[in-house]
Amino acid sequence: MNIAILGRQPKLGIAELESQYGSAVSWLSVISALIEVDEPLDITKFGGSLKMGKVTHAFEHSDWKRIGKYISNHYSQAWKNVDHKITLGISVYGVSVSGKEIQRTGLAIKKNLKSSGVSIRLVPNKDVALSTATSHHNKLGLSPNKVELIVIRAGDGRTVLAESTGAQNITAYAARDQERPKRDAFVGMLPPKLAQIMLNMAVDQSKPTGRVLDPFCGTGVLLQEAALLGHDVYGSDLSEKMVDYSIANLEWLAATHHSKAKVDVMLADATKDSWSPPIDAVVCEAYLGQPFSAPPASEKLHSVVTTCDKIITAFFNNLAPQIESGTPLCVAVPSWRDNNGDFTHLPLIKKLSSLGYEQIELKTARSHDLLYYREDQIVARELLILRKI
Numbered sequence: 347m348n349i350a351i352l353g354r355q356p357k358l359g360i361a362e363l364e365s366q367y368g369s370a371v372s373w374l375s376v377i378s379a380l381i382e383v384d385e386p387l388d389i390t391k392f393g394g395s396l397k398m399g400k401v402t403h404a405f406e407h408s409d410w411k412r413i414g415k416y417i418s419n420h421y422s423q424a425w426k427n428v429d430h431k432i433t434l435g436i437s438v439y440g441v442s443v444s445g446k447e448i449q450r451t452g453l454a455i456k457k458n459l460k461s462s463g464v465s466i467r468l469v470p471n472k473d474v475a476l477s478t479a480t481s482h483h484n485k486l487g488l489s490p491n492k493v494e495l496i497v498i499r500a501g502d503g504r505t506v507l508a509e510s511t512g513a514q515n516i517t518a519y520a521a522r523d524q525e526r527p528k529r530d531a532f533v534g535m536l537p538p539k540l541a542q543i544m545l546n547m548a549v550d551q552s553k554p555t556g557r558v559l560d561p562f563c564g565t566g567v568l569l570q571e572a573a574l575l576g577h578d579v580y581g582s583d584l585s586e587k588m589v590d591y592s593i594a595n596l597e598w599l600a601a602t603h604h605s606k607a608k609v610d611v612m613l614a615d616a617t618k619d620s621w622s623p624p625i626d627a628v629v630c631e632a633y634l635g636q637p638f639s640a641p642p643a644s645e646k647l648h649s650v651v652t653t654c655d656k657i658i659t660a661f662f663n664n665l666a667p668q669i670e671s672g673t674p675l676c677v678a679v680p681s682w683r684d685n686n687g688d689f690t691h692l693p694l695i696k697k698l699s700s701l702g703y704e705q706i707e708l709k710t711a712r713s714h715d716l717l718y719y720r721e722d723q724i725v726a727r728e729l730l731i732l733r734k735i
């Protein structure tokens with residue numbers, strides 16, 4: 347059994363996991379998920395999770411005194427014969443405890459093991475939970491001598507203890523985002539983490555790989571992430587510059603990340619041109635309209651919504667007869683946030699079935715909760731998880 351500490355928008359993180367593992371996924375607390383599968387999960391493949399771990403124990407309560415005592419007894423015993431130094435971090439979520447008390451538990455293990463000749467390096471707890479950056483930079487969870495214990499209070503008052511299997515590799519994400527040769531802030535490049543989330547919402551990691559189409563490929567972030575997940579990639583864009591950028595970025599990826607993906611990128615208008623088969627999945631960030639630094643006046647908003655709705659409806663109409671029934675899609679479309687935090691959604695979302703698409707409903711998150719935005723953004727990305735009817 348596995349746990350995941352979910353990212354800044356936990357509903358997106360859990361929806362990504364449910365898309366891969368179905369009913370094995372449930373909420374553990376408001377920031378974490380339980381994934382009832384035996385094999386450990388590979389955090390590098392999930393953009394919506396900050397840490398993952400294997401459950402090793404469950405407590406019927408959330409009393410730190412007893413939990414801390416269990417941890418110090420158990421690990422003092424378990425590690426007394428190891429022949430290497432251990433780096434130990436402890437992260438606690440939702441249990442009432444201070445960083446100092448957590449540190450005391452770690453120090454107790456260190457003291458107990460000293461007499462057995464086992465040396466422990468404790469990662470200091472500035473806070474009750476180590477930050478993703480601290481866990482990542484200390485390589486916690488990635489080898490038997492670098493351990494992070496993750497303690498999570500569940501929604502029902504019980505507490506779960508897990509051993510980390512890794513934290514989000516922020517260095518690798520930053521490199522994939524910032525080191526690629528062609529970037530263009532104006533097209534609003536997708537963060538690689540979000541591209542991974544979207545791919546996982548459409549494409550089953552456990553099935554043989556196929557060819558993923560992004561008909562609004564821009565600088566190619568989605569194509570890059572699809573290639574890294576082992577798919578062949580097919581991109582198109584209305585802009586010649588973007589086609590060139592995607593090609594350059596995918597060449598860079600092949601050279602730096604040894605991706606073996608077959609790559610096709612071409613110039614095409616997604617509202618009227620044709621793509622060649624095979625198309626096993628469609629994952630894209632469609633036209634989002636112009637960016638705003640403040641909510642637009644209602645007339646302006648109406649005009650932007652109408653333009654985006656028209657272009658994206660035309661795209662859906664053009665694509666439907668070109669893909670087979672059952673083809674999975676994840677399409678990011680714009681949704682506009684007002685000062686109260688309410689959203690104006692695209693009208694087409696209510697008409698998806700008449701366009702030839704079924705919207706997939708998940709158990710852990712409702713479809714209208716699948717919105718990605720930063721606090722300063724007016725234009726959010728709304729993720730539509732679809733199947734061609």
Ligand SMILES: C[S@@+](CC[C@H](N)C(=O)[O-])C[C@H]1O[C@@H](n2cnc3c(N)ncnc32)[C@H](O)[C@@H]1O
Pocket residue numbers: 533534535536561562563564565566567568582583584585588614615616617631632633634657
């Ligand atoms: C929001 S951007 C996608 C950015 C991309 N995900 C990335 O990370 O770089 C939308 C892209 O759609 C393209 N576009 C707009 N209208 C289009 C159309 N009718 N057909 C094809 N591409 C279009 C734009 O040139 C732009 O590159």
